[in-house]
Structures are given as C-alpha cells and as structure tokens.
Amino acid sequence: MKSYYVRTFGCQMNKHDSERIAGLMEAVGYVPVEEIERADVIVFNTCCVRETADERLYGQVSSLKALKTGGRPDVLIAVGGCVGQRDAEKVLAQVPHVDVVFGTHNIHELPSLLEAAESGRPAVSVLKEGEAFASELPRSADKPWHAWVSITVGCDNHCAYCIVPAVRGRERSRTVESIVTEVTQLVAQGVAEVTLLGQNVNSYGRDRSGKPRFAELLQRVAGTGIPRIRFATSHPKDLSDETIAALAELPALMPFLHLPVQHGSNRVLEAMNRDYTQEWYLDRIERVREAVPDIALSTDMIVGFPGETESDFLQTLDLVERVGFDHAFTFIYSPREGTPAAALPQTVSRETAQERFHRLASLVKDLAYASNLREVGQQRACLVEGASKRDRTVLSARTPHNRLVHVPVPEGRTPESFSGTIHPILITQAHPWFVSGTLGEPPAPQSPRSDRR
Ligand code: SAH
Ligand code: SF4
Ligand code: F3S
Numbered sequence: 001m002k003s004y005y006v007r008t009f010g011c012q013m014n015k016h017d018s019e020r021i022a023g024l025m026e027a028v029g030y031v032p033v034e035e036i037e038r039a040d041v042i043v044f045n046t047c048c049v050r051e052t053a054d055e056r057l058y059g060q061v062s063s064l065k066a067l068k069t070g071g072r073p074d075v076l077i078a079v080g081g082c083v084g085q086r087d088a089e090k091v092l093a094q095v096p097h098v099d100v101v102f103g104t105h106n107i108h109e110l111p112s113l114l115e116a117a118e119s120g121r122p123a124v125s126v127l128k129e130g131e132a133f134a135s136e137l138p139r140s141a142d143k144p145w146h147a148w149v150s151i152t153v154g155c156d157n158h159c160a161y162c163i164v165p166a167v168r169g170r171e172r173s174r175t176v177e178s179i180v181t182e183v184t185q186l187v188a189q190g191v192a193e194v195t196l197l198g199q200n201v202n203s204y205g206r207d208r209s210g211k212p213r214f215a216e217l218l219q220r221v222a223g224t225g226i227p228r229i230r231f232a233t234s235h236p237k238d239l240s241d242e243t244i245a246a247l248a249e250l251p252a253l254m255p256f257l258h259l260p261v262q263h264g265s266n267r268v269l270e271a272m273n274r275d276y277t278q279e280w281y282l283d284r285i286e287r288v289r290e291a292v293p294d295i296a297l298s299t300d301m302i303v304g305f306p307g308e309t310e311s312d313f314l315q316t317l318d319l320v321e322r323v324g325f326d327h328a329f330t331f332i333y334s335p336r337e338g339t340p341a342a343a344l345p346q347t348v349s350r351e352t353a354q355e356r357f358h359r360l361a362s363l364v365k366d367l368a369y370a371s372n373l374r375e376v377g378q379q380r381a382c383l384v385e386g387a388s389k390r391d392r393t394v395l396s397a398r399t400p401h402n403r404l405v406h407v408p409v410p411e412g413r414t415p416e417s418f419s420g421t422i423h424p425i426l427i428t429q430a431h432p433w434f435v436s437g438t439l440g441e442p443p444a445p446q447s448p449r450s451d452r453r
Pocket of ligand 2: 155156157162164199200
C-alpha cells in the first residue's frame, strides 16, 4: 500500500487544510507514515506570511533531493498552500525535483495531479479564485477529538504588510447550514472541541447579505451540543457587542480571545491600514472584560514596521502592559513582495528591529508568567490531549483559558487513554510557558453547561 506524509507550515487554516489533504489521500488508498523518508508521497502545505516561513520551505524541499537521487526516484513531492498559490513557477524553477504544485483553491485536485505526475512530468495547477470549500472534503485528523471548522475563507481586508489576501482570495462565508451540519456530525463522532476558523471571523456573513452574523452563528453552533467552542481570528475593528455578549452567555464558548492588535501607536496602525485606534482597541478589551471578567487574552504584534520610531514602539510596550495579555505572538516585520508596505522605505534597521523585538518578547514572557502564577490554586476542567511532546510520563492538557497544563500520567494508565477527555485539574505550579498540576477524579461530566471552569 502506498503511503503519504504531510508537513504543515503556517496558520491554523493550513492545519485545517492539511487534515483535508490527509483525508483525500486516505480516500484514494494511501496510508499515513510517521517518518518523511518512508513516504511514497510527500506533501508540503506551505506558508509565505513572513520570509522565514518561505525560506524554511525551500530549505526542506531541497534537502529531499537526496532522497530521490539516493535510491527512491519514485517518491513524489507535492508543494501546495500559500507558496504554491503565490509562485508555482518559482517553486519548479528553484527545486526541479518537485513533482506537483497546487494552490489554496484546488486542494481537491491533489489526487489527480499526483496521478498525472506519475508519468514523470511535473503537474501544476493553481486557480485564481475558488468556488469550493476545502471543509467539504473528507477529513483525517491527528487529534480526533478536536476539529478545525472553517467558517470563512479568504480575506477582504487590506492590512498593508499582509500577503494573505493575495494567496487566499476574496472572503467567502460558508452557509450556516453547512457549518451546523458539519459540527453536528462531529458531535456524533465524539469530538469535544471545535475551533471556528476564518482570517476575520467577525465579518462572517458579510458576503451573504450580512445575515446571520457571527454572534448568531456562535449560538447555532453552541446549539449542536458541542462541549467546547473556540474561534480565530478576530479583527478588533469588527468585534461586535453581540459577539462579546455571546462570549458571556454561551457556556460552550471558552473564556479565551485572540485579538491581534499589531501595534500600539495610532500613526503606525493607520500606516498598517488596520482601521482602528489604540483607544478603540482598549475600549473593546474593557467591554470584553466587563462581560467575561476572567477571560484570557492573547494577541499578535509586529515590530519594525516602516516608519516605526522609538516613541511608536514605546506605545506598543505601553499597550501590552496596560492590557496585560496572558499570551502574545510577536513578529519582526517582514516585507512581502506585492503588498503596499513592501514599497515603503525600510526605515528600521535589522539591529533596531531585533532589539525592539527582544524588549517586547521579554515583557510578553513576564506577563505570561504572571498570568500563570495567578492560576495556581485553581481547579479547571481541562481537555487532555495525550502524552506531552517530550515525556510520555506526562499528560498535556488545555485549560478553558487555553493554557497548556502538564500532569503526571496516573500509574497503570497510558497517556492515550486520556486523549480527548475532559478532567478536573488542580493547578499547583506556574512556569513561564505552561502550568503543572494534578489530575482530579472522577472525570468532570462532559455536558456543555458544566465543563467550562
Ligand atoms: N488574519 C489573521 C492572521 C494573519 S497572519 C489576523 O488578521 O490576525 C498572522 C499574523 O502574522 C498577523 O496577525 C501578523 O501579526 C503577522 N504578520 C502578517 N504579515 C506579516 C509580515 N509581513 N511581517 C511580519 N508579521 C506579519
Ligand atoms: Fe492579513 Fe489583515 Fe486579512 Fe489578517 S485581516 S489576513 S492581517 S489582511
Ligand atoms: Fe501563512 Fe497562508 Fe496562513 S500565508 S499564515 S499559511 S493563510
């Protein structure tokens, strides 16, 4: 039987798409393998949001040349996702041993492209825009108890630095019926948590005469009885009072919000074309906290955007401190060809950007640790994932606030026997990036009303 391996770069949308790639491969008779070197088909699902992601891909694909020249000439290498979408020709020119290139709109074509490539000639297909939703393809997940459910694809915003709209196309919303049907099926399969995905979930429905909106969709999804719901990503400009109310009212919605702010200075926010001010952002946060006082907050931030001065950067630090994020992703600005910002003069040197990055990262680390310290002594209903990556004697789980928690595996049990179940965990110790605790017994009931805290 032929085997496949999928390597995924980039965001949660790519993780979602990789589960569909896996589902498709299995539907046409391939089986998954753990080691890339043993696979008959290797699929790279790629990201080009920053230069580093791009470079990693080219490095990894190039290093597989040895596999093909060293006795496995029949291995097929496919490159899909955002790099495939953006520069199929460049991929073929730079790494000639690639057999298949596909884009973000035609994942469904992968099996036929692989078949065509068996003749020895590369098979390439990239569509400008898509009609289909990858969600409607079969799914095969590493974590069967969790599902990524896309509610929109594409992005209609024009953030000056961002390549995503160019590689994901116009924003399109799935129908409520198709989303609710999918989640209902997932509940029947025993899935404990869904993450609703879109580049800007808050604008859900806008392309469907604006009805229903995201808040109503959340209610409909909660109505399926799914125990836990998360969503990503929220654009601050579109975070409505109704969505904030839903966070407070729907017990299945986890008390966690990822709300990328990108910058603290209004001047830079305007240059980034984010369409909100620092004041608006802080007002949204205040309202969210009024509605859900113990909500955990996370964000994305960019340092070194063209024109950023030291005083602009200090405003980012100030905003981060004022909000007191529980978690944050920080990035150094990376010019992306074809985006409006790429045409701006790069006024911030690499050294300055790096130095600012370290100052910001250090503040983020302090805040994350402080947030973890506040958690000590709490008992939380946690969704157990399985063995921790490094140590099979430890279970990894997620608190409702999306905190990573480690607990010892009880004697006589395997980590896998806990995977996908919800258990009370008493948090006993804080670390910078995770907390540890002890597993309570008996397991918490998995009804949507009682598992939240
Ligand atoms: N649609 C989501 C995710 C966009 S990509 C959103 O709007 O939040 C994820 C993150 O990558 C962004 O939030 C941003 O912080 C970062 N990012 C995007 N383009 C970038 C670039 N050119 N340089 C550095 N970081 C970038
Ligand atoms: Fe990029 Fe902005 Fe769209 Fe997010 S909202 S994907 S940052 S253009
Ligand atoms: Fe990267 Fe594409 Fe996501 S560029 S961040 S994988 S939409």
